Amino acid sequence: MAIQNSLKNPPISAKIGMVILVVFIFFAIFAPLIAPYGEAESIGKTWASPSAEFLLGTDNIGRDMLSRIIFGARMTLGVATACTLLSFLIGITMGLLAAVAGKALDQILSRFVDLMLSIPILVFALMILSMFGSSLFTLIITIGILDSFRVFRLARSIAINIVVTEFVEVARLRGEGLWWIMVREVLPNALPPMIAEFGLRFCFNFLFVAGLSFLGLGIQPPFADWGGMVRENGRAIAFGIPAPLWPAIAIGLTTISVNMIVDWILSINARPSGASAEM
Amino acid sequence: MTTPILKIQNLRIESLAGDVLVDNANLSLMPGKVLGLIGESGAGKSTIGLAAMSYARGGCKITGGQVEIDGVVIQELSAEGRAQFRGRRIAYVAQSAAASFNPAHTIMDQVCEMPVHHGVRSRIEAEAWAVEMFRTLELPDPESFGARYPHQVSGGQLQRAMAIMAISADPDIVVFDEPTTALDVTTQIEVLVLIKKLIRDYNIAALYITHDLAVVAQIADHIMVLRQGKMVELETTGNILHSPKQPYTKELVEDRQTSDVFREIILKADREVILDAAHITAHYGDFEVLKDVSITVAKGETVAIVGESGSGKTSLARVIVGLTERSSGDLTFLGQTLSPALKHRSRDDLRKVQLIYQQPDVALNPRHTVGEIIGRPIKFYFNRTADEVRERTLELLEQVGLPADYIDRKSIALSGGQKQRICIARALAAEPTLIICDEPTSALDQLVADEILKLLQKLQDELSLSYLVITHDLGIVRRIAHRTAVLLRGELVASGATGDIFKPPFHPYTEKLLQSVPELRESWLEEITAKRAD
Numbered sequence: 004m005a006i007q008n009s010l011k012n013p014p015i016s017a018k019i020g021m022v023i024l025v026v027f028i029f030f031a032i033f034a035p036l037i038a039p040y041g042e043a044e045s046i047g048k049t050w051a052s053p054s055a056e057f058l059l060g061t062d063n064i065g066r067d068m069l070s071r072i073i074f075g076a077r078m079t080l081g082v083a084t085a086c087t088l089l090s091f092l093i094g095i096t097m098g099l100l101a102a103v104a105g106k107a108l109d110q111i112l113s114r115f116v117d118l119m120l121s122i123p124i125l126v127f128a129l130m131i132l133s134m135f136g137s138s139l140f141t142l143i144i145t146i147g148i149l150d151s152f153r154v155f156r157l158a159r160s161i162a163i164n165i166v167v168t169e170f171v172e173v174a175r176l177r178g179e180g181l182w183w184i185m186v187r188e189v190l191p192n193a194l195p196p197m198i199a200e201f202g203l204r205f206c207f208n209f210l211f212v213a214g215l216s217f218l219g220l221g222i223q224p225p226f227a228d229w230g231g232m233v234r235e236n237g238r239a240i241a242f243g244i245p246a247p248l249w250p251a252i253a254i255g256l257t258t259i260s261v262n263m264i265v266d267w268i269l270s271i272n273a274r275p276s277g278a279s280a281e282m
Numbered sequence: 283m284t285t286p287i288l289k290i291q292n293l294r295i296e297s298l299a300g301d302v303l304v305d306n307a308n309l310s311l312m313p314g315k316v317l318g319l320i321g322e323s324g325a326g327k328s329t330i331g332l333a334a335m336s337y338a339r340g341g342c343k344i345t346g347g348q349v350e351i352d353g354v355v356i357q358e359l360s361a362e363g364r365a366q367f368r369g370r371r372i373a374y375v376a377q378s379a380a381a382s383f384n385p386a387h388t389i390m391d392q393v394c395e396m397p398v399h400h401g402v403r404s405r406i407e408a409e410a411w412a413v414e415m416f417r418t419l420e421l422p423d424p425e426s427f428g429a430r431y432p433h434q435v436s437g438g439q440l441q442r443a444m445a446i447m448a449i450s451a452d453p454d455i456v457v458f459d460e461p462t463t464a465l466d467v468t469t470q471i472e473v474l475v476l477i478k479k480l481i482r483d484y485n486i487a488a489l490y491i492t493h494d495l496a497v498v499a500q501i502a503d504h505i506m507v508l509r510q511g512k513m514v515e516l517e518t519t520g521n522i523l524h525s526p527k528q529p530y531t532k533e534l535v536e537d538r539q540t541s542d543v544f545r546e547i548i549l550k551a552d553r554e555v556i557l558d559a560a561h562i563t564a565h566y567g568d569f570e571v572l573k574d575v576s577i578t579v580a581k582g583e584t585v586a587i588v589g590e591s592g593s594g595k596t597s598l599a600r601v602i603v604g605l606t607e608r609s610s611g612d613l614t615f616l617g618q619t620l621s622p623a624l625k626h627r628s629r630d631d632l633r634k635v636q637l638i639y640q641q642p643d644v645a646l647n648p649r650h651t652v653g654e655i656i657g658r659p660i661k662f663y664f665n666r667t668a669d670e671v672r673e674r675t676l677e678l679l680e681q682v683g684l685p686a687d688y689i690d691r692k693s694i695a696l697s698g699g700q701k702q703r704i705c706i707a708r709a710l711a712a713e714p715t716l717i718i719c720d721e722p723t724s725a726l727d728q729l730v731a732d733e734i735l736k737l738l739q740k741l742q743d744e745l746s747l748s749y750l751v752i753t754h755d756l757g758i759v760r761r762i763a764h765r766t767a768v769l770l771r772g773e774l775v776a777s778g779a780t781g782d783i784f785k786p787p788f789h790p791y792t793e794k795l796l797q798s799v800p801e802l803r804e805s806w807l808e809e810i811t812a813k814r815a816d
Contacts, residue, residue: 168644169639169641169644169645170644170645170647173645175624176624176632176637177633177659177662178627178633178662179662188647191647191650192647192648192649
């Protein structure tokens with residue numbers, strides 16, 4: 004069947020994406036073992052050029068750029084993944100509930116989400132982070148909840164298409180309760196299109212975290228994270244030193260690789276009704 | 283000696299995964315002649331029909347053979363060349379008119395699109411021609427019909443509009459892909475007559491694709507029988523009907539003939555009444571969909587509810603199970619009143635009445651295995667252990683004639699008939715008293731439908747089940763129903779023993795229904811039209 008073929012034969016772009024992503028995940032997991040220097044070791048001259056000693060040069064206070072990039076993978080990827088997992092947990096639960104539990108609850112949830120979505124996400128995040136501080140915990144919760152509103156919309160529209168099928172009606176006719184219908188009938192059918200969305204939301208959250216760090220409200224020093232590194236090394240560009248480009252390239256590569264993988268997944272999951280899995 | 287207008291030689295079509303969909307198809311069609319393509323689902327009839335336009339659906343590829351229209355091998359043409367042919371020399375009438383019309387454009391815009399695009403007529407000429415055609419095909423208000431949108435007209439009207447759209451650029455060949463399958467029997471006759479008229483008046487060569495032998499017998503000069511992509515037999519219509527050579531063709535002809543024969547089924551009198559629906563009225567919003575309908579079902583009995591689209595038969599089923607709340611009337615089941623709404627009924631009430639759907643594909647959760655599907659009612663209603671559930675599931679699989687190793691398979695890969703058996707097993711798992719079958723075999727091929735009906739009867743004999751069968755197919759009614767009720771626009775027009783309903787004196791609507799079922803004779807359509815004209 005065509006679907007099995009696609010699963011075994013990802014296109015070149017998806018393969019490249021997977022390789023790059025795996026490399027970064029490897030960095031994230033094994034950072035302490037593979038980085039040549041420590042995360043916060045200030046041992047070289049400021050903004051030294053790439054050399055045998057420091058493969059990508061040094062940053063604004065003399066730390067090895069390559070090591071910071073490797074350690075940065077942990078924070079940046081890790082926080083983005085945590086945010087996306089949280090937003091999906093909340094978003095899918097609320098979305099399925101809205102689709103399954105009746106019109107009244109649907110209206111309440113949907114209108115609340117509309118309200119939340121009308122506030123620009125950056126402003127909202129900045130507000131909360133400046134009120135409650137930028138600890139990792141607050142950061143993950145904030146972005147997780149803010150993103151969950153967007154996930155809610157998608158999960159709900161996917162679930163609504165499933166809820167009107169005959170097999171869900173069969174379950175209702177049997178007398179099944181809300182929990183069963185949501186988790187055993189609707190969810191297994193809603194997940195495949197959501198997988199692609201996970202990749203897309205991950206990219207968004209990832210960029211958002213990097214952006215917040217760039218503004219100084221995201222991940223705090225001395226933790227390495229790519230957004231913060233762009234900020235710290237920003238001034239070097241004025242002197243023709245490519246230091247901020249390295250973390251920026253890392254951000255770009257990650258986003259592109261995830262997107263290429265998501266494109267491939269979306270092409271497998273095209274709905275027979277003609278609507279693609281992406282809304 | 284005229285040359286064939288359409289010639290297909292050694293056509294081979296494969297799916298992208300490598301399965302062969304059509305193997306070595308050969309046909310040649312003379313101008314003004316009709317070739318019927320008949321076969322079951324998956325036989326390759328639509329695939330061949332589309333290949334005649336050098337078109338393959340997504341997931342398929344034409345890998346061999348050639349298609350010649352009026353001597354030109356159209357596959358060798360460029361995309362522009364093919365576009366010149368499509369619509370202008372060869373046109374296509376799809377099965378579902380509703381899916382083929384763009385809901386955002388008026389009917390007139392769409393009917394005029396082809397002649398204007400191919401330069402056959404100017405827009406004004408095309409509109410005038412269209413209005414004439416609307417009149418000829420007896421569409422209501424021909425002058426203003428074109429201004430309507432597709433959703434504003436009925437199925438039969440839209441199908442006629444699609445036929446008009448197909449011939450609007452004066453094609454030489456038209457491929458009719460199951461054009462009347464989705465219509466009611468009474469509408470089907472009208473559309474068949476008009477299609478035949480069009481073919482005659484415009485000297486069109488037609489490929490008529492259908493799975494119904496009686497329908498194709500009315501309209502085709504030759505019939506090609508297809509099975510799994512291969513041609514089984516190609517003969518004149520008369521030869522196919524009266525002296526089929528191949529065993530498969532014989533099977534198809536005999537099976538169709540049996541549905542014409544009426545067998546009276548007698549049921550022992552004085553059976554306990556299990557379902558009593560009295561004076562049921564139901565509304566969808568302000569629209570009254572059921573008007574004072576009363577029906578009873580006794581133990582071990584099959585009651586058929588017959589009607590066309592809009593008759594209210596599905597609504598009646600929904601009222602009985604509680605999906606739709608009745609506005610008034612009483613519903614008693616096994617002596618107890620059933621409340622109007624589903625949520626107020628007890629689990630046991632819900633257990634005893636089971637529903638089987640028309641389309642088994644959507645009635646089964648594609649992410650569940652067969653074992654999970656059948657096992658759930660057992661666990662839910664009877665709270666058995668996992669081992670007991672598995673044992674009972676295997677018993678049920680055997681009872682419906684499915685192999686035991688299906689228990690761990692997902693249902694999606696199975697055929698329509700097998701899926702319907704799973705639905706039946708699922709219904710049986712609840713140990714019900716009454717099973718409501720909503721068009722249980724309409725979505726299945728003839729031979730497969732036969733087996734499902736036999737299975738249902740066997741189960742009724744073994745388990746003393748009662749059935750309420752909703753259908754528009756009088757063949758099914760005659761074969762399995764003890765009593766029948768006929769619905770017309772929400773009202774009960776006839777009710778009683780099947781034998782009595784289908785013997786004169788008839789209610790006028792019953793008579794119309796009976797006459798509309800195509801019979802396996804070539805002259806049937808002419809006879810019916812002549813009768814109607816009186």
